[in-house]
Amino acid sequence: MRHFDYARAESAQQAVAAHGSERDAAFLAGGTTLLDLVKLDVMQPQTVVDINGVDLDTIARLDDGRLRIGAMVTNTALARDERVVEDYAVLSQALLAGASTQLRNKATTGGNVMQRVRCPYFRDGVSACNKREPGSGCAAIGGVNRSVHAVLGTSDNCIATHPSDMCVAMAAIGATVEVQGPEGRREIDFADFHLLPGDTPAREHALEAGELITHVTLDAPLEGSRSAYLKLRDRQSYQFALASSAVIVRMDGNTIREARVAMGGVGTKPWRAPEVEAALKGKTASEAVFADAAKRAFENAVAYAHNGYKIPLGQQAIVRNLTDLTAA
Amino acid sequence: MDDRERLKTEVSYFDPQRHPASPSRRRFLKSAGVSGLAVAAAPALSSVSYAGSPDDPDTQAEAPPAEGQRRITLTVNGRREQLDVTPNVILLDALRHALQLTGTKKGCDHGQCGACTILVNGTSINSCLSLAVTHDGDEITTVEGLEKNGQQHPLQQAFLEHDAYQCGYCTAGQMMSALAILQDDDIGTSDADVREAMSGNICRCGAYKNIVAAVQSARGAMQGGNA
Numbered sequence: 422m423r424h425f426d427y428a429r430a431e432s433a434q435q436a437v438a439a440h441g442s443e444r445d446a447a448f449l450a451g452g453t454t455l456l457d458l459v460k461l462d463v464m465q466p467q468t469v470v471d472i473n474g475v476d477l478d479t480i481a482r483l484d485d486g487r488l489r490i491g492a493m494v495t496n497t498a499l500a501r502d503e504r505v506v507e508d509y510a511v512l513s514q515a516l517l518a519g520a521s522t523q524l525r526n527k528a529t530t531g532g533n534v535m536q537r538v539r540c541p542y543f544r545d546g547v548s549a550c551n552k553r554e555p556g557s558g559c560a561a562i563g564g565v566n567r568s569v570h571a572v573l574g575t576s577d578n579c580i581a582t583h584p585s586d587m588c589v590a591m592a593a594i595g596a597t598v599e600v601q602g603p604e605g606r607r608e609i610d611f612a613d614f615h616l617l618p619g620d621t622p623a624r625e626h627a628l629e630a631g632e633l634i635t636h637v638t639l640d641a642p643l644e645g646s647r648s649a650y651l652k653l654r655d656r657q658s659y660q661f662a663l664a665s666s667a668v669i670v671r672m673d674g675n676t677i678r679e680a681r682v683a684m685g686g687v688g689t690k691p692w693r694a695p696e697v698e699a700a701l702k703g704k705t706a707s708e709a710v711f712a713d714a715a716k717r718a719f720e721n722a723v724a725y726a727h728n729g730y731k732i733p734l735g736q737q738a739i740v741r742n743l744t745d746l747t748a749a
Numbered sequence: 750m751d752d753r754e755r756l757k758t759e760v761s762y763f764d765p766q767r768h769p770a771s772p773s774r775r776r777f778l779k780s781a782g783v784s785g786l787a788v789a790a791a792p793a794l795s796s797v798s799y800a801g802s803p804d805d806p807d808t809q810a811e812a813p814p815a816e817g818q819r820r821i822t823l824t825v826n827g828r829r830e831q832l833d834v835t836p837n838v839i840l841l842d843a844l845r846h847a848l849q850l851t852g853t854k855k856g857c858d859h860g861q862c863g864a865c866t867i868l869v870n871g872t873s874i875n876s877c878l879s880l881a882v883t884h885d886g887d888e889i890t891t892v893e894g895l896e897k898n899g900q901q902h903p904l905q906q907a908f909l910e911h912d913a914y915q916c917g918y919c920t921a922g923q924m925m926s927a928l929a930i931l932q933d934d935d936i937g938t939s940d941a942d943v944r945e946a947m948s949g950n951i952c953r954c955g956a957y958k959n960i961v962a963a964v965q966s967a968r969g970a971m972q973g974g975n976a
Contacts, residue, residue: 427819427836427882449880456839456878457859469836473883497872501935521949522926522936523866523875658948 422460429471433601433635439470442603442630448472450493450532453524458537463546463553477531477635480504486641489599492531492634496520496587499530509639511648511667515590518652521659531634533587534598534614535626539569539661540581551578552622559622567727569661572735574689575723579622582686583615584661589685590650592693593667595640602632611637615690643679646671651742652685653734662686664731666738670701670746677701677710677747684718687735694718697739706747708740715739759835760881761818762847821885825850826894834881841865841876844891852892852921863950866922866929867891873929875949892921895928903970904928904963913963915956923950927964931971940965 430436440446447455447466450473458464477491480502488504499505500516520528542548542560549558561570561580571582596611609627616624628634648669654660665685671678680701684692700714715736722732814820814833823830825848832847841858844850844867853876856864860875867876868890895902904924907913914920930936930946943964944957952960 422837422839424835424837427880429882449883452880452883453860453875453878456880460858469880471880471883521860521863522929522946523863523873523949524860524878526872527874527879658945659951 422456423462423465425459425466426468427471428468429474431474433472433475433477433633436470436472436475436633437601437603437631440468440631440633443468444630446470446631448633450529451495451527452532453520453528454532454536458544461544461546463544464537472633483638487638489636489638490530491636492529494530496525496528496530496533497522499587500525508642509590509594509648511593511650511669512587512590512639514650515586515652515665515667518650518662518665519586530587530637533585534591534634534637536583536585536588537625538581539584541565541569543581552581552618552625555621555623562725565727566725568655568663569686570725570728571687571689572719572722572724572728572731573684573687573692574617575725576618576620576622576689578620579618579689580725581618581622582661582688583690585691586650586652586662586665586685588615588691589665589683590667591637591639592691593648593669593681593683594642595681597638597640598634599636599638600628600632601635602629604629606635612693618689643669643671643681646679647746649742649746651738651745653738654686664735664738666735666742668739668742668746670743672706672747675706675747677704677706680743682718682739684735684738686738687719687722687731692718694739696720701743706743708744711740711743712736714743756838756842756846760838760843760847761815761833762830819882819885821882823881823884823886824888826890832881836880836882838881839877840867840869840879840881840884840889843881844876844889850891850893853925854918854921856919856922861951862919862922863926864919864922866925866950868925868929871929871932873926890925890928892924895924902928904931904967907963907967907970908960911959911963911966913956913959915952915954915959919950919952923947923952923960926950927960927967930964931968938968 428439430439446468449469449471477493479491481489483489496516500513506513540561543550543552548560551559569582570580591611598609598614614627646669650667652662652665654663662685664687667683669681680698682694682697696717697714700717704710719732818833818835820833832843844853854864856862858877860878865875865877866873869887904927926947936946940961943961
């Protein structure tokens with residue numbers, strides 16, 4: 422692996438100071454994405470700031486019912502936290518559907534929010550990729566774009582899906598990302614954190630240079646709701662989603678009082694679907710209602726040569742999840 | 750420079766008895782610049798020297814690490830080990846090259862195959878995606894730590910009995926994952942649970958059925974007090 426300078430920080434302030442606003446500095450949390458990409462020479466940090474010594478690995482319930490998660494809480498710890506299992510089943514399930522046991526033991530909440538795309542043209546280091554090398558073009562458009570390429574939120578510059586399962590659940594729940602930077606602390610709405618590729622696919626998130634994620638705070642659980650994460654993929658385990666759905670519903674008998682729906686594997690960011698939620702609200706649960714609502718999520722979908730199947734598959738991911746959730 | 754030579758410059762086993770420090774190891778780290786931070790700056794490859802030869806007359810035991818290296822202490826299979834590493838050395842390479850614990854295998858080197866799985870403080874991780882320098886003070890168990898006093902671990906015995914070794918390349922990682930799973934009360938005990946929890950270990954020769962059988966058999970043996 423290429424050489425880099427290394428600094429170990431013991432506080433968020435230290436980490437931010439050591440990082441500075443340098444484009445070629447990187448924070449090291451679990452390292453499961455960063456070191457992978459450094460080995461591939463896709464990321465080339467000159468300085469790595471290790472934040473494993475920073476005290477950010479606790480989960481706290483706030484007075485207003487929200488759950489504040491430290492950026493260094495591992496995926497395993499978050500998935501198993503009793504409050505998460507109890508109040509945010511969709512998040513626990515999404516985490517456990519992601520990666521492998523070993524990777525979940527190492528990967529962290531903040532790192533997962535910052536996960537890079539799995540597009541093979543981004544990762545191979547040589548193909549045209551506007552994300553890796555702005556202005557070089559996009560080899561995925563017109564290339565092999567079957568599995569990790571989106572039908573929602575794409576642009577002529579980039580069609581890579583956001584790979585995280587955890588973030589799809591967080592998009593459905595609603596959350597706030599707390600960051601610390603050279604200019605101090607600030608909060609970013611989770612819905613605004615990940616950016617659409619547009620004309621600037623290299624800019625993937627709303628962080629300013631040198632800002633560090635310190636916490637993700639989940640909105641208070643929707644009272645009396647049930648939730649689930651459904652992930653569809655080529656093999657049963659250890660694979661990125663072709664399509665997934667995170668669904669939270671609050672029922673009154675057979676009537677849907679409220680629904681929150683987000684999708685993975687089909688969008689260039691964790692994809693909340695307010696039009697689906699609106700179409701479900703107040704309706705009597707039935708497959709026809711679910712199918713009609715799910716269809717709305719894909720009204721603006723753009724299919725590429727090999728991923729058109731994601732439009733019906735994404736709808737099915739919503740319909741089946743709703744069917745299972747409301748049957749209980 | 751091939752990988753082996755390159756690694757020699759990046760990781761060295763610090764044992765004053767076997768490898769007395771060379772003068773170059775005594776250079777002090779340059780002032781870090783950020784207050785309170787421990788910083789290691791990576792030098793050019795050519796300026797880093799490997800640990801001195803055993804014949805080196807300079808036997809100062811507590812010489813500081815060479816410029817660009819950091820000294821870490823690991824407890825590996827119950828034994829305390831001191832290493833000097835550059836920041837880019839992964840834990841897997843430190844174990845294999847400096848400590849000669851070659852039971853842990855390098856497969857894909859990208860966290861996709863699980864051959865490098867070890868336990869860190871009782872938790873399974875991919876040692877290929879972890880910097881050695883981040884593990885100062887950690888307790889590590891590798892496949893070499895399974896056998897105790899000449900007695901095979903129930904997992905080793907079970908893998909043998911169920912033909913779960915196959916070519917053997919991924920086996921060390923399979924067994925370390927299995928050990929973590931069997932010691933984890935939060936992971937279910939069904940075949941499906943085992944299969945799911947083992948899915949980060951990829952064996953390309955089709956031994957999955959036998960591997961699951963071996964893990965389940967070892968579960969019985971370990972509960973029987975043989976562990």
